[in-house]
Amino acid sequence: MDDKERTNELNRIALKFSEFYKGKVGIMPRVPITSLKDFSYWYTPGVAAVSLAVNHNIEDVFNLTGKWNSVAIVTDGTRVLGLGNVGPEASLPVMEGKSMIFNFLGGVNAIPIPIRVREKEDFVQVAKALEPSFGAYNLEDIESPKCFFVLEELQKGLSIPVWHDDQLGTACITLAGLLNSLKVVQKKREDAKVVLFGAGAANIATAHLLATAGFKMKNIIIADSKGILEPNRSDIDNLMFTNPWKYRLALDTNGERLTGEEGGAFKGADIVVSASRSDPSTLHKDWIRSMNDDAIVFALANPLPEIWPSDAIEAGAKIVATGRSDFPNQINNSLVFPGVFRGVLDARARKVDYDIMVTASEALAGRIANPTPEEVIPKMTDWDLYPEVAASVAYASSQKGFARKNESKRKFLEIATEIIEHNRKAYKTLLDNGSIPKLPEV
């Protein structure tokens, strides 16, 4: 079966399973209910006392309700996977999938919330109004540059962490992979020349995260279909208004002030992180050849990377990472967000920032004691990874003064491990006793 046939087969199965299960996640009580009298304290009249307690001290909402473990997955469906603007309803299957991963890997109750809004200001207003129920927000599949505005406004306006996985999750796992890659090729982050190919959500966040982690902004070159990003590029004044995030990077990066077509950015570079067009002819072999010795190539487009790993290696790359599981070094956000959210929720954090993300990336990178060119990124089946990332994030939040709940790192690790394991055991029980029906015949 070739790639196309395999994809078609998976599509057919996905539709059949979705029709059978009618939704990937659900809500179930987490308290004992054995008789009618139980409702008198879980609901009226007893619940009124709980309501008044929260009314008296609003922070008690974290102690007396499920807010501490609830995340909103908010999207407007404007940039879903590689499908583009499919609308909020069509984004729901994807958001449900995300919710499922949140729960399975991080023990987090994540509620899919696709919203029907047109203007970015409306998105912010709706999202702000939902804050009381949630301990954190995960923004998902929002078109660029709207996603930057929404993230920035919500981070400013809310007292819970706000994360945009397409930006921050991708940047975090990319940094983790780069830290181990640099170990393999024995280069220092402060000396590394980095090309960020593609100037969308992921690479704009990656630029900021790399700078926070000790890479030099001046050593980062951003290139896109219009060429190398620099202050004299013809679209620069337009960017000041339409995409100020990209505009600011045009001024801050590219210390050499390279100009011209995108291929020129690669000469002498140590690293390329490509988040661009899903087509293996996007990155030319000549460009890779012009890079420094032991080049590191991250080609992250899905389903097809911007260059096949074999071509990149033939052109001189030492390490290649892609978004795919069938090649070594899969750059996968699912390694990041379950642990990061477990961590910020356990610390009842007020915010998350680039410093916390660097901590998460270092924890992820640290899961591989002796990285090799074929293994710079941990695998999803490294079950200890999620509580480890969670504990690092929770403790860093506490150290930075972002946490409402402060514990030692060891204690945070115990908390995260217990929640994740308990959740997984409960799920397995439902699966084993048939409460969750077995997959139908395909």
Place this chain on the structure above:
Amino acid sequence: MADELKVRRAKEEDIESIADLMYRLKKLNEEFDTHFEVSAKAKDRILSSLKESIPDSKGCILLVGTMKQKVVSVIRAELRERKFYEPPVDVRITDFYILPEMRRRGLGGVMIEKLREEMKKAGLSLLTVEYPAFNVIAKNFYEKLGFTPNISVLRYMERDNKK
């Protein structure tokens, strides 16, 4: 960084550089409104108007910001007569552009300050500015410096209103 900026009256040798900056500004204005579509003859017209107004600076104040002898910013203000009001002259900023590379360093404030000094020397006190209505960056910049709304200019184009 703003200390390294020197602001002075424009000279003849600056004309090419100023024309480039002013053309960039016109192209920027084009982004906001189709009615600022830049004429194909704009470059030539900017050059010829600069040649006329430098060095005498009749009817306008033209200042340049230089850094290491390179012109990095320009501000052009027209002196407009107000026959029926006091004060009788309005100094109207019509063009103000800073090279992207030099932005976010406080140069804008320095340029405006220098313009105000020039106005004081000439006994002028009213400074106004015009820019496309949707240029929020300009609006925020001038408001921070204490500018307040003055007059509104609305437009009506036959081609937009044909049924």
